[in-house]
Amino acid sequence: MRAGNPAVPGAARHFPGGFLRSASRFGPGARLGERSPRLALALSLGAVFAFVLLITLPFANQAFHIDDAIFWDFAKLNLESPLQQDLPEYRLMGVEIPNWRDTHPPLDQLYMSAVMRVTGSDAELPLHLGFIIFPGITGVSMFFLARRFTRNALLATLLLLATPAVMAASHTLMGDLPMTALWMAAAALYIFGVDRDSGWLLALAGLTAMLAVFAGYQALALILLLPAYSWLKGRLNWKTGLPLLWPVAGFGAYTLYSLARYNALPRFKHAKGLSLEGSSVIARIEGNLLQLGGASVFPLILAGVFCLRRRRWLILAPVIAAASGLALYYHNSIINFPLATAALFVLFLSTGALVVIAIWSEVQVQLVQAFKNRRADTDFIFLAFWFFLMLATIALLLPHATAKYMLPFLAPLILLFFREIEAGIKSASVLTGVSVAAVALTFLAGTAVSAADYQLAQTYKDFAQTLGDRHHPEGTVWFVGEWGFRHYMEAEGYRYLTLASTAPQEGDLVVRVGMMDWPLDSSVTDRLSLVGSSAAQSGSPFRMMSLPANAGFYGTHWGKLPYTFSGQPVEMLDVYRVGPPA
8 A cells, every 4th residue: 555646736734733644646635527537437437337237137136035024024114104113023033023123224124115105016126126226326436435545446446346245235125235335425425525625515425424324323433434534634623523413413313213212222233232252253253354355356366466565475374374274173173164165265264364464564554654754645544444443343243244244344445455456566557457357357256146146035935936836735834934035935825933833733834944944842843744855956056155065145154154166955945744743
């Protein structure tokens, strides 16, 4: 990460205390249209929108998946009762819940309700088409951030959109990408507002930050992130600080609403308490490094770029050795951890660890520069703060590692990635070649993840819709499972079986799904006899959610790696018949 160009007009800025100088690459006075003609700007934005359509339209009819079903349930409720944040008589993970309070703020489901009203449909296609606006906002915001922090704005934007984490999130209805889109828009507006001393841009940034908080509570981190930028630029004052009252006031008002209606604070998570035990924290750190190394930029290029400068390749050997030792341990102690999976584990973990070490080491270099009263790269310091703030928050406060939790720190990661390329590769043609290769290979990985995700979601829908024709049930059909599987089974009139229920009668069918299961009452399980299994097969060995393959793209509960290769079925669904009472 280089220290900027002192020849850029306005680049040197003193910081509070007078000890730190800014080396902004393009200067805080840079305007949106300075660096390229308006036609080139329009063509670049057109390319961004075209790429957004490329990564979304082929998957626009994806079946509801993962937590889409919960957001859909709240959206249907909000059609009649906007802002109601509890579902009466709800069931989740086999438990009956008299009033299930949402663990997400209301913006996502309110927007989904609006799409339902406008289109007159609650089906997959119109909802997914309505949600294309969010990868669009993500792309435009990233484009202007990249214009501010790099020389390759278009390629940096395409790389972000091509990552498996962003591409897969673009095909769901969950709140992660809407929150990230608004987060990035707020950051871009605020940065340009500070650089241009624009009151209206700063006000718009504050309003957008408030909307981001209403889409996801993680966006409260903007209250720390945004003033860090104005402080680093020596412009933290009432004008740059006042817009931050928007997200604070918005969240405060929502908290008062929650207290008035539910006599409780907003609900942030499913389970009570937070595991800060050493083993739990270490497992989450490991999981986040694996997701970072596998579900962001294509790992070989990501690792290679962060080894370009300052002899960072010297840390490759110890990092790979440590990852290999851990992989060997898992290979010997876990049944579904073959050598091929172990090799991917080493690649992903080594890449994630290398990136973190490289950025952290550069932080130390820049801080030493600052304390010696020399020119420091404050753009880098800001991006590194953004990256580490969210990485630490996710590892310490969230329950497990998952690709979608990475979304808030992918933008600074990719901006730092391009700054590394631009500082480490002097040849323009080589730089362009590496950048294009990064986009192309990352796009292939993102497409593979998205295709596997599409097939898994469709498996549950197809099974629910064909179960009756294949098994001709005469009694009640019960099922055990969550996600889109629950949504489609309930749509067919089948009944959710809780872990304490003893309701199944002789002749009823019970369906259990491989990836989502819970123990049933022994009076039920003792009477079950298998009558059929449905194995969802795939022509591709690529797996992104599979217990047998140890792939856990949506959570390390299901597998250590974000994706692996395996010959195991995509999913197994077993059908049992209930026998007579013992």
